[in-house]
Amino acid sequence: MSNDFYSGIYNPDVLSCLANLSNDEVFTPPEVANSMLDMLPQELFSNPNTKFLDPACKSGVFLREIAKRLLTGLEPILPDLQQRIDHIFHHQLYGIAITELTSLLSRRGVYCSKYPNSVYSVSRFDDAEGNIRYKRIPHRWKNGKCVFCGAAQSQYDRDEMLETHAYELIHTTKPEDIFKMKFDVIISNPPYQLSDGGGNGASAKPIYQLFVQQAQKMNPRYLSMIIPSRWFAGGKGLDEFRDRMLNDDRIRVIHDYPEASDCFSGVQIKGGVCYFLWNRDEHGDCSIYSHKGDAVQGPIIRPLLEAGCGTFIRYNEAVSVIHKVMAKNEPSMETLVSTRLPFGLPNTFKGNKVKNSPSDLLVYVSGNDREVRGSAAYVARNVISRGTEMIGWHKVYIAKAGSGSDSFPHPILPKPFYGAPDTVCNESYLVIGPFKDKQECENVMSYIATRFFRFLVLQKKNSQNAAKGVYQLVPQQDFSKPWTDAELYAKYDLSDEEIAFIESMIKPMDLTGGEE
Template sequence: MLTSSRSKAYNPDVLNCLANLSNDEVFTPPEIVNAMLDTLPQYLFGDSNARFLDLASKSGVFLREIAKRLIKGLEPVYPDLEARIDHIFRKQLYGIAITELTALMSRRSLYCSKYPNSIFSVIPFENIEGNIRFKRMPHRWKSNKCVFCGAAKSQYERDKGLETHSYEFIHTTKPEGIFNMKFDVIIGNPPYQLETDGPGKQAKPIYHHFVRQAKKLQPRYLIMITPSRWFAGGMGLDDYRAEMLSDKHIRAIVDYSKSTDCFPGVDIAGGVSYFSWESTYNGLCEYTYIDGESKTVLKRDLNEYEILVRNNEAIEIVRKVTEVDEKSMSELMSSLGPFGLGTAERGEKNPSKDRHKLLSSEGISYIDKSSIKSGFQYLDKWKVVIGKATSAGAATAGKDGLRKVIATLELLEPNAVCTFSYFVGAAFDDKKYASNCRDYLSTKFARFLLLQTLSSINITKNRFVFVPQQDFSRAWTDEELYVKYCLCQEEINLIESMIKPMNSNGEENE
């Protein structure tokens, strides 16, 4: 018996397919866009005077989904469909594209034609852009860096035929002059970063510039999706983090610990999140944390700690630990590169009484004392050293659902040093104290507290802010620590369900 091919035809949303493509500019799936729009008061879609701006239009999906809601919501106001669409597209929907190509894509999504003044456009405009504009902007160079976004002149001063990534919305001191109007809702998924010509060519975050510019326009509502790395600061985000955590206008945050749960096929270290900001709101934030199949919701003060604890179930454990008011392990730790030796530093293979043992990512070698540039206060001590890169991104669980968090934990004897791949976790005159400290940092308890501060693959001393110092004249076990901090069985189960066993040599227990 033949079956109709028409009944089984697959007709996917092209914008959903586009969102599954890995790209420097991450495209937003329609279902995430609609979840973001659901955070708005729905009466807005029945208000013929409400204006909406997508500040970083790529596929046009935000404007398209808003248009759908307005077409339905404004039916009582404009019963005639043609008049309704004409009003919505001309008077209510606006976009700023990030490239010339995305401008064409966005216009095609919204107007059904990449040229809104053509006969194929749903609404014929007199100009070629409609209400979705793209303007090629120059970077403004000072000391070979752009004063707006920090781009390096050597990389981004390009010929006219090449994209400069000088996004209009953040390359102006007066964003209100772009459309010369007030917007009720600003929404979007901005570009996340720019590659730099700095050490290691690390990427430079730029999404926070879009958030700050949007607030300058004083909208009633602001909804944006960005990487979650700002929760922990670093990479120039410390001031932005402080601003956001103290902002009582943030009504809700939805946080995905794994970016692939939000953007299928796109892996963004530290996950992604979107926030809903409301100008007239002043209160606690409804914080939703999504980790795979697990979803928790909790009303919280975002500014409770300097670093935002993402896991709602972990917050009570952090509170119990910090209420004891003990010094943090971060106070004992060195900065990165404690001995002034670069990651690529390698010594001789043969030991000598005049040489110092060097720990690098490739193992042990030996260097002359003249090579050591700093960290002399640690030199004659027993040192606990920690690898600066986490295991598998820390937040990423293995097939067993467990995380190792710390990839490398070593004990270095007096006169031994390490490269930039490691930093000193603590230093002691007595080997016993150093061994007990190393064993403590290998406990599930300590690594669980460290995990709550991580949003990238890198560990620094300030990430140990929730890990309390102990009396290192004695050894500590997880069971003793659970009792000391009065953890209930549910809290113990949470730690045990998230953290891999690890022995005192920093290796996983089978």
């Protein structure tokens, strides 16, 4: 009877349609919501006292799918359907909508009426909100930024008729006071980012971690959220969050989708997405599932922080490869890679197209000539504010931004190119070196071109950015000779299965031709 109750009303499933929309506030497909609910102990849905909260309601899909399970699980206890419906909706399901529009959509999805005090609501409330609240919250501005979420005042200090996107959960110091009750389960797909005003309005600050942190303050028994996977590697606003998460042994399950479109059809999110289960009362290693297309690898039960390398190894199939590489205890390529702004020249610096003085240096910048890697210009030597010791090196340049599409197999890195002495670059590139001559640089580039090299980079690279730290797991080699994948596979005794996985993930790289 309980399944008939919802299936008769939702035909076709409008939530499945909405899940195909693409923006920073991605709608959750019902099948994904149910996969997240499957991670919970199912006896929760047979307990009339279990309380559930979605603190970032958009379509109401989590509350709706929870209601379906409760309608079945509570039938032996509350056999009368209407009594069961009233109990579930009034005493077990709660939500905080992120906008006024999504509050109406969520109520329509859960109560079958956008106004739960109307005659059309499956369970009548005394007010128009029911248990899915929406309250317009102001940002708290200081020096042009919101002190809670970091949003730019120039972008979100709006007229009262417009949404401010000041989400209630993350704009309070006491989230537990919103409903003034304890929740057994908090489950959600929160908004992912907000404009921080940088880059002429194009720069955005991640905010999903704030939802996780606020939910943990409420101390639920279980917490599950679906969020971008960029936190695996840290980065902009995420380093502290990453460290806290990877050192929290109450994270019991992670489902990782390196290609977001495998989870959210038609949606591209750099670095993919994941959902997790945090269990307040249980500690131990984590069950990790890796999703690729329709295939699932796992669970592999392992610590989030891999012993010896202090990082999270995203792909289960990569763990054995990492162990074999680390067993040789070789120095890391990271020590040969410069930090960003190697010569103090920002991205906006494009140099002079002509040489004005015999002492001018050749400078490689992006964007001047797409037919060659590292478009060339000139810069006066006295303009170089840092990295002067690298000017005379034989070196290798490589772009600090990734390359290629969002799907696998993927090139992971753009093509490197040789940097002769008396050359420099702007912020678009990193410097690898020093090396004794051009031939040694070419041998290094042959190593970078291997799938093996770029597969190890992938383990630390969960966004387009390829800064110095992504090279941590890559070992140095004898650069008196060039390298091939076959030699590296043999050196590290990789199995046929390990090789097949590497080659399924990484595109071949041809060092001839133009920039990728």
